Every structure is written in C-alpha cells, then in structure tokens.
Amino acid sequence: MKTYDAIIVGGGHNGLVAAGYLARAGLKVLVCEKRYVLGGCSATEEIYPGFKFSVCSYVVSLLRPEIIRDLELPRHGLEILPLPSTFCPQPDGKRSILRTDDSMESYRNVAQFSRRDAEVLPRFARQMTRICRFVKPILSMVPPDMDSWNPNELLKLLELGRGFRTMDPELRYDVIKLFTMSAVDYLEDWFESPELIASMSVSGIIGTFLGVRSPGTAYVLLHHYMGEIDGVFRAWGLPVGGTGGISLSIARAAQAFGAEIRTEAGVKQLLLKGDQVRGVVLENGEEIGARAVLSSADPFVTFKKLVPEGQLDPRLLDSLKHYKFRGSSGKVNMAVDRLPEFTCLPGMGKHLKGDISIAPSVDYLERAYDDAKYGNFSRRPFINVVVPTVSDPSMAPPGKHVISCFVQYAPYQLKDKSWDDERESFGDAVVDTLAEYIPGLKKSILFRQVLTPLDMEREFGITEGNIFHGELSLEQMFFLRPIAAWARYRTPLQGLYQCGSGVHPGGGIMGAPGQIGAREVLKDLKQKRPAHR
Amino acid sequence: MAIPSPFHEKTSALCTSLKWKEWAGYYAVERYQFNHDQEYFAFRESAGLLDVSPLFKYEIRGKDALKLMNRVLCRDVGRMKDNQVAYSCWTDERGKVLDDGTVARFSPERFRLFSAHPSYYWLLQNAQRLDVEVQDITVQTGALALQGPRSRAILSQLADVDKLRYFHQIQTKVDGFYVVISRTGYTGDLGYELWVEAEHANKLYDAVWAAGKDYNILPAGILALDMVRVEAGFIMVDVDFRSCTYCVTDDQMSTPYEIGLGWTVHMDKGPFIGKAALEKEKRQGSAWSLVGLDISLEELEKLFDARALPLDLPCATWRGVVPLFDSLTNRQVGYATSGVWSPLLKRYIALATVQSRYAKLGTVMKMEALIDTDRRHVSARVVQKPFLDPARKKSVGSDVALVPALV
Ligand SMILES: Cc1cc2nc3c(=O)[nH]c(=O)nc-3n(C[C@H](O)[C@H](O)[C@H](O)COP(=O)(O)OP(=O)(O)OC[C@H]3O[C@@H](n4cnc5c(N)ncnc54)[C@H](O)[C@@H]3O)c2cc1C
16 A cells, blocks of 8 residues: 555645645655646636636635745746726616725725715724734634643633733724624724725625624624735735636645645545544545545535544534534636626726625625525625636637626525526526626626536535635634634544644635644654655 | 826926826826926026825815814914914824814814815814814815915916915905915925816916916926925925824824924814823923934045045935934934935935934934945934025015025
C-alpha cells in the first residue's frame, strides 16, 4: 500500500492550501479530489464552448494575505482585478445607488438619495475598519477550548477579553450591536435612505437562511467587510480566470512544494485501526496509507460519510444534526452575445465592472425571504450579479460575455415540490427579474446554467447546498463550529483533521481553515518521524 | 469622475497646459501655463483669478440661525456685524477639529458657511429642535477668487469695493445679477472672493476678465495658490492636519490649539460643541503645536555642493510628511507637512507639527532633506507666521498696489 504523511480529502481551495503548507514543511502529501476539476466551490469550468464560468463562487476578498505570501501565489498565477463599484439599479429605471472607487462621485450619487447618508458613509467605513481590527486576529487563531484549564487556552480567552475590554466604549457597544442585531437594524442606526440601506443590507444574508431583518445578520455583514485586497480593507476583487484561477494557483504552489494531486479520486471511507486513522479507501477500491488525513469536505460528509459507522460518540453525532446547513442560494450562469444594458444607466461604465445587486428595498428583500420561509424559491429574488468578462476578456470570445448571478432565496427544501421539476422555472424567475432592469437580456442569452441547492449538493458535495459548509450564524462560529466538541480542527479519531469551511473561521474563499488545519497537523506530527525516507 | 465647475467653459479655454486635478469632486486647474511661476507672481504683483467653486457652501436661514452657528463654530458669531465674514474651525464634542472655513453673516437669521469637506450632516444633526433651515448651495453657486494688489482696481470697475474692509462683504449687482463680494481669500494678500449663482457664472467671469485686461490679470491654478498660502501661513485640511471625520485613531486627530487656531476659539461665548474639552486643554496645554519653519539654505547649499550639485529648491509646494528631529538626541519630535521656496522672501519655508516644547520661536530642529538621492538632515528654525504679511492685505485706499509686499 502506498503511504503518505498526509492525505487531504477534497481539492477545494482549503484542501489545496492545507496541502501547500504541509508540503512546504517537507511532508509527503496527496490531495484526493472527487471531481474532474480542482477547486470545489472555487472552480472555473467551460460549460459552454468558448465561455468559462466561475461556476459557484465568483468574487474574492477574504483570501488571507499571509497565504498569498507564504505560498507565493502570484508566482503561481494568482491575479486579482479590482471591482471598482457597487451598483444597485432602482426599479424606476432612472435612479441607481452607485458607489465607486471615486469617493466624491459616490458622495454625489448617494446624495441624490440622502445628502446626510452621503456624508455618513465615510464615518461608517471608518467604524468598520476599527471593528475589523479587533475581529481580524480571530481569523487566524485556533478557537480556544472553553472547558480547558490549559494555561494556553485560558490565555487566549484572556487576550480576547482584554482586547474587548480595552476597546473604546463606543466601539465596544457597536461590536455588541453587530453581534446581535439584524443587518437592517444596524444599518438604520447609521443611515436614513431606504434604498441605500437595502443595497447594503444584502451582505448580511449571503449564504444564510435568514432575512435582512433577522437578528444575527449584522454579523454576516461584518464578515463580508473583513476582507482586504492589497492591504485595502473591504475591497472585493475579481480573480483572473475565474475563482478557479485562485484554486489552480494554490494547486501549482502545492505541487511546486512537492504535493501530489489527483482528480477523479473520490474518497469512499477512512481506513481505521481502532480509533487511529491509517489512510483512505478510494471509490475505485484503491487503498492509500497515511499518518494523517485532513478532510476539507463539510462536517456532514466528514463525520457521517467518511468515518465508518459506529466510530463516533452517537450523542455528538446527533448534535451535528442541529448544525444548520439549510442551503438557501442558487446560481444562474449565462453566456450572452452582448454587453448587458441597464435602463437606468445604459452603455459601458464602471457600474458594469463592479458588483451589481438587485435589492431595491428592504420590503422587497423581506418578501423574497417570505417565499423561502414557506418552502418556495423567491419569485422576485435578491440577485448579486457580476459580469467578469468586462474586466477579464479571457472568459469568453471577443464581444461576448458571461453573467454570473448569485440568487437568494432558493431553499434546499421545497414544499411539496422537487428541485428537479422546479429548476427551470427558478431560472426563469431570475431572468425575468433581471430583464426588468436589463430589457435586452432575454434576447442576448446563448446559454444558461441553473444551479439549485440540490444541484450543488450533488455536484460539489456540499450538504443541502450550503455555500459555506454550514451557516455563518454566530451560534455556529468560532469554538462552536461545527460543534463545540469538534471545533478545534482535531476530531475524536486520532489522525483525522478538518480543514474546510466547516471549521473556524468558516466559509468564503479565505484559505484560513486550510492554513490553520495544516498548522495543527504539523504540531502533532512534529515529534514523529516522517513515513518516507 | 470629476464634474466641471460653473466656470469650466472659461477655465478650460484658458488652460493651455491641460494640467487638471481633482478638487472635492470637481475638475480644478493645477496650472494654466506650462510653468506656474507667472501665476504665483500674478497673485503677488497684479491679480490672479482662481476658480474656487469646489468649496462646499451652505446657507443657514431661520430664527435660530445665529444659535446654530454659535453652537457649531468655535468662534463667536454673535460679535460679528451683518456683512462681516470670519474664519473659524469647528470640532466634535471632544474638541477634535472637523473642518475649518469661513462664515459670512448676512443677518442674525442668515449665514453662509464655506468648508473644505461636506458639512451638511453635522449642521443638520446640531440643528435639531432649532428653527433653522440648512441648504446645500454648493452646486448652484459659483465662486471666484481675485487676489493680488491690483484686484481692487479691477473690481472697482464692477462694484463699489473701494471701502470694503478686510473680512467684510457687500451684496451687489454686476450686469444686473446678484453677486456677493467678500474681501477674503487664501493668499494672505489684498484680494476678494465673488459668489454668484451658477447660471450667471460665465458672465461674471467675462466681466472680471474684461476689467482686468489692463492690469495683467492672469488665471491662476492650485499650484500657485499652494505657494502663496504657505507664505501666508495658512494651513490646509488633509495636508497640514486631518479632519477627525476621516481619522481611524485619536492620534491622527487635532484640536484647534494644536493646529494654531486657538485664536478662533471664543471661550467667553455660550456653550458650543467641544467647549468643555477645549477649556481643559487650554488650561493644561496642548501636546502638539503647529509652527512655521525656516530651513537653513547654507546647510542645504553645502550638502548639495558636497555632491557637486547646485542648490535645488522646491519651486512648488510639496505636501507630505517630512520628519523633524531633536538636534541633539536625533529623536523624532514632529513632522513638516508643506514646504516651498518663496521667491519673494528668498527663503525655504515650511509648516510643521511639533511637540509643544519645540514650538518656541528660535528653536532649531533637524529636518530630513533629500540631497539628490541621499537622505540628510538640515537645520530648521521655528519662526513667526505668517512668513509674508503685506500691509495692503488690510489697508483701505487705492494706492496700495504700488507698495511692495515686503515693505
Ligand atoms: C454558489 C456559491 C457562491 C459562492 N460565492 C462566493 C464568493 O463569491 N466569494 C467567496 O469568498 N465565497 C463564495 N462562496 C463560498 C466559497 O466558495 C466556499 O466557502 C469555499 O470555496 C469552500 O472551500 P472549501 O475548500 O472549504 O470547500 P469546497 O470548495 O467545498 O471543497 C471541498 C472539495 O471536496 C471535494 N470532496 C467532497 N467529498 C469528497 C470525497 N469524498 N472525496 C474526495 N473529494 C471530495 C469536493 O468535490 C470539493 O472539491 C460561494 C459558494 C457557492 C456554493
């Protein structure tokens, strides 16, 4: 039996990051990816001839700068283009909330809705910067063990507490608000324009089965503010070659450090001896040995599928049931034969290069959520659109474009209906909604791919289609992710580790779970001699 | 994208250098000609015409207008007479400066406030429960600055400005439209600012231009302005200090005393925002002070000479952060923020923020200087501001133009 120091289940970006760090430390590493292409939820595929799609994730911000440096990703092809604007067209076909990288232009645009809000925006940005400074260190730490008397663990808790206590009171109150309020309530503390509030609130619902008025969504808002590109906080970017471009650059880096990567190599189960992991069995029956196995699949797949039955404490396994997946998003990808033209802002412009949201009002968003609460997809959904070809022409033939639509809500559980029957009418609802803002859209569509949460589960192995391997709600963050007992990358099985979005600090193209997971493995393997040589 | 000012048709026709920059979201001319020297000398010898429309402009009207102004501004506007103008800053509750600008009193129930940053929200927040209306008139108002010794002679052809005193204004008609002319400016010299409804902007420009023809009037840009304002010792927000609105940490903020604007703070008036904090600071003293520096030309000359190079001086104002050191310990004690070679004074001058114990006149520090490619230190001495203060700035009478600035 072929043997490695470490096998990584899943070639998503986190699995690849873990492989990179382990190989860099001199370990003999193998990545086993089930699909034919690397990247998982960050993969680029040519699903229509000549057109490349960021099939799932589409923009990046959270990718940890130290990973980019440590793995030398630019050298391996990582390129990120700026998204210079956020654009929220209004249904009247005339107005839009357009905030750009030009602060005075944004000031003037927002002042058309509220002069007051236009002036508050920089203050809001300043406050987010301050809060992120407190929250960010948490992103790269192993969550403390709440029940431990180990001085190191206590110290970590103390540090967090101290940071919080020494914070300016005004800031501290705001942190508490962010951790408890709804996105809309929090934004209403700052702004008065309903259109602006609606356009900003949607960051709070991405990947959750919650509405913009549900408590807890303010935190998700913050999660989306935490990213940085080239040292610029809150910036989001468009990876060249799609989000698969990111995964491939990480894969190349890992390979350069000596990691082996196999695609179409699904792992069926773990090989165990007692409660010690010895390797994996592939779906084709092949057995491969390893001293450590890192799973980047989500917690449900890891604990319920990869670990053979009867190995885990049934009580804990049961508590995983309450870990919320409940996928709520769909994706519609389109190939079009011309540039989309918005009624309210025709022609080419900065607004097409940025992030576009269909979120005309808070009530609109709440109604979209109402549909989902009762088991339907939203008739008029929130749509987050990007047109990557405007900035990255490598994604389509000249003059043609791809449009990526991230859509909420599309609940995994439909009431009395099956996604297999509803897929295309969901796609129609998205196109109909967008066509209200882009009248020429329907005529321009050459090809359309509709991904429901069910499709995502089937194709990408993400349980119930949850884009973050479990909701980013506070009760399942940090030392509670995925459940308190298994929150620290290690598992009850010796040699089995988690390194995907289902562990702290959670989902998004961030790489941190893979990085920290690998670090913990290295700590444990340090004393022992490598298997090879 | 920046937008054109109401005078854009005129300024763009004159801007042969095609050198533009962005100012508060507007296109602003950096320099009209290939070299900005002529424009600098226009300000000091004849008259420079500068488009200052990008300033934010607010009209405050209502029974409680005076109350609002006195609540927001550090300065006592109750002491002002109608048609008087005053320079002031305004702060938050902690006495940290939000912005500086001028306030014009039309009557106790009507004021105009001019600022560098948007200030509408701050005024509105503080106008709660007051009988007052705040209107942003930025876009609908064009503003021109005509500055220099000949400015009075030029303007007196259009309006009765002969008796207009320093920091006062008149409301008048030029060619039948309403214009406010104030004897104010950012040059520290004889000069005026003209405020007009945007629709009449170009007509006003033409009228001033025609009147100035025989007096060597020149359109002037930001580069020239930046030189004369340093000579005048005028600080600039975002350059010499920061508005607390845009600061992330407290360290980055300043109080009026720290930036040399203590004289605009009137403690003897009623309560105003930041008063308690400022009273405390006044009692206890300020950590930082803003000073004028005179940089040693002899030392610079020697350093350049050692590299076999002629003395190279900044002929346009630099803006940045240049460290200042204690001349014995070499510890950093402050930083210079703008500096320029003054062609009139024949001195290299700068504005700087230093720890207060280094602010005494005559104190000598070391300033970092770039000698071609080498970073070296040269002596910088604390001197009186303004560096240049011509008598004609305040004088009333028509012969002032003929007196040199330094006499
Ligand atoms: C529709 C959608 C849109 C999104 N948009 C964004 C966005 O714009 N920006 C952003 O930052 N984040 C976005 N996200 C979230 C982000 O993509 C994910 O959080 C992140 O990519 C997850 O990475 P991962 O490596 O943890 O897991 P995954 O990418 O899920 O990788 C897990 C890998 O494991 C493989 N696998 C599973 N089981 C096995 C097995 N038994 N054997 C072998 N391999 C297996 C899977 O095939 C997969 O490749 C989006 C997600 C989705 C679904």
